Amino acid sequence: MDTHPHRLIETPTLEVCGLEYRWDLERGSFTIADVPSVAFFRDSSLARLLIGFLTTLGPHRFSLMMLAEGQRSIDDDWGIIAAQPSFEAGFAQLAKYAYSAGWGRWELVALDREARRATFRIHNGWEGAIQRTTSLNYGIGLVAGKFTGFCQKLFGCTCWPRQTRFIADGDPHDELVVEPSPRTVSDELAALADAGLATNADLHRLLADLKASASARERALAERDRMLTELQDKLDIIAQQRVAIVALSTPIVQLWDEVLAVPLVGGIDAERASRLMEKLLATIIDTKSRFAILDVTGVEAIDAATADNFVRIIRAVQLLGAHGVLSGIVPAVAQTLVDLGIDLSGIRTFANLREALKSCLAEPVRSRRHA
Incomplete structure (x- = not known):
C-alpha cells in the first residue's frame, strides 16, 4: 500500500517524429509537444x-x-x-x-x-x-x-x-x-x-444520397461502355476509310487496248506496294493487257524503299509477260535513283505519260500480240 500519497509518480515520455509524447500518470493525462491530448x-x-x-x-x-x-x-x-x-x-x-x-x-x-x-x-x-x-x-x-x-x-x-x-x-x-x-x-x-423538420429530412437525404451514389456509379459504368463502343465504331469507320483512300490513291486506268496506266501520288510503302501489285496483276490478267505504265509524275521525292517497291512492281508485271514502263520521272527523282544505285536495267523510262503511251502504241501489233 502506498503510504506516501504526495510522492511524485514517474512521467514517461516518448519521441515520435520529433514530437514528445508525455504521460502524467498521477493526473491520468498526456500531451503531444505540450498540447493536451486524449486517446x-x-x-x-x-x-x-x-x-x-x-x-x-x-x-x-x-x-x-x-x-x-x-x-x-x-x-x-x-x-x-x-x-x-x-x-x-x-x-x-x-x-x-x-x-x-x-x-x-x-x-x-x-x-x-x-x-x-x-x-x-x-x-x-x-x-x-x-x-x-x-x-x-x-x-x-x-x-x-x-x-x-x-x-x-x-x-x-x-x-x-x-x-x-x-x-x-x-x-x-x-x-x-x-x-x-x-x-x-x-x-x-x-x-x-x-x-x-430538418432532422427527419436529413435522414431521408442520407438514404437518397446513398441511392444517388450507387446510381451515379452505374451511370458512369454505362457511359464508359457506351464510349468504348462508340470509339470502336469510329475506329472501324477509319479503317474502312483508309482502305477506300488507298484504293482511290492507286487507281488503275485502261488508256488503250492492252495498255494500263497507274498514276501514283505520294510515297509507296511496303503495304501499299503489296496492295497495288496484287490489284495490278489481277487487272493485267483480266484485261489481257501487254503494257502497264507506272506514272510517278506526282511523286516529288523518293527514298530507297520507295524506289525498290517501284522495281518490284515492274518485275512482277514482267513475270506475267507484260511490259512494265516508268513515266514522269522528274529530275530530282532521277538524281535520287542514280545516287541510290537503283538498278533500272531492262525497264523503259519516259519523261511523261504521253511519251510512254506513244511508245506503247508504236509497238508493232505482232510484237504486242506475241511478245
Missing part, C-alpha cells in the same frame, strides 16, 4: 460517441456541426503552420502531429494561390475509417472544417470544402477541394432551422 478506441468508444450525436442531430446537421467545430478548432494548428516559412512547410509540420496521433496521414496535393484553391488528401483518417466500419457516409466534417479554416486564413476569403473521394465508399483515401464560396456554416444551419 480513444476508434472503432468502439469514438464511433459510438459520434453515432449518438448523428442519431440525435441527423446526418446533414451533424456534418455541418462537425464542419463548424473544425473551423473553430484551428488556433493551435495555425500556430504550428505560421511558425514555418511557408504554408506548405507549416502544413507538413502539422501533418506530423496528425499521423502520430492517429488522425491519418495528411497530404497537401495541390495549392493554387492565384485561383485560391487547395486539394488535400487524408490517408486512413479516423473519420472515414469509422464511417467505413459503420457503413455510414456523412463526410469528414471535422477535418474538412480544419482545412477550410486554414484556407480562409491563407486566402483571406470565405471558403467551402468539397469532398471528392470517400474512404467510406471504398476509395483508397479521402480527398477534399477547398475553394472560395459564399456559403457559410451559419447560413446552412439557419436554412435547416427554417425547414422545421
Whole structure:
C-alpha cells in the first residue's frame, strides 16, 4: 500500500517524429509537444460517441456541426503552420502531429494561390475509417472544417470544402477541394432551422444520397461502355476509310487496248506496294493487257524503299509477260535513283505519260500480240 500519497509518480515520455509524447500518470493525462491530448478506441468508444450525436442531430446537421467545430478548432494548428516559412512547410509540420496521433496521414496535393484553391488528401483518417466500419457516409466534417479554416486564413476569403473521394465508399483515401464560396456554416444551419423538420429530412437525404451514389456509379459504368463502343465504331469507320483512300490513291486506268496506266501520288510503302501489285496483276490478267505504265509524275521525292517497291512492281508485271514502263520521272527523282544505285536495267523510262503511251502504241501489233 502506498503510504506516501504526495510522492511524485514517474512521467514517461516518448519521441515520435520529433514530437514528445508525455504521460502524467498521477493526473491520468498526456500531451503531444505540450498540447493536451486524449486517446480513444476508434472503432468502439469514438464511433459510438459520434453515432449518438448523428442519431440525435441527423446526418446533414451533424456534418455541418462537425464542419463548424473544425473551423473553430484551428488556433493551435495555425500556430504550428505560421511558425514555418511557408504554408506548405507549416502544413507538413502539422501533418506530423496528425499521423502520430492517429488522425491519418495528411497530404497537401495541390495549392493554387492565384485561383485560391487547395486539394488535400487524408490517408486512413479516423473519420472515414469509422464511417467505413459503420457503413455510414456523412463526410469528414471535422477535418474538412480544419482545412477550410486554414484556407480562409491563407486566402483571406470565405471558403467551402468539397469532398471528392470517400474512404467510406471504398476509395483508397479521402480527398477534399477547398475553394472560395459564399456559403457559410451559419447560413446552412439557419436554412435547416427554417425547414422545421430538418432532422427527419436529413435522414431521408442520407438514404437518397446513398441511392444517388450507387446510381451515379452505374451511370458512369454505362457511359464508359457506351464510349468504348462508340470509339470502336469510329475506329472501324477509319479503317474502312483508309482502305477506300488507298484504293482511290492507286487507281488503275485502261488508256488503250492492252495498255494500263497507274498514276501514283505520294510515297509507296511496303503495304501499299503489296496492295497495288496484287490489284495490278489481277487487272493485267483480266484485261489481257501487254503494257502497264507506272506514272510517278506526282511523286516529288523518293527514298530507297520507295524506289525498290517501284522495281518490284515492274518485275512482277514482267513475270506475267507484260511490259512494265516508268513515266514522269522528274529530275530530282532521277538524281535520287542514280545516287541510290537503283538498278533500272531492262525497264523503259519516259519523261511523261504521253511519251510512254506513244511508245506503247508504236509497238508493232505482232510484237504486242506475241511478245
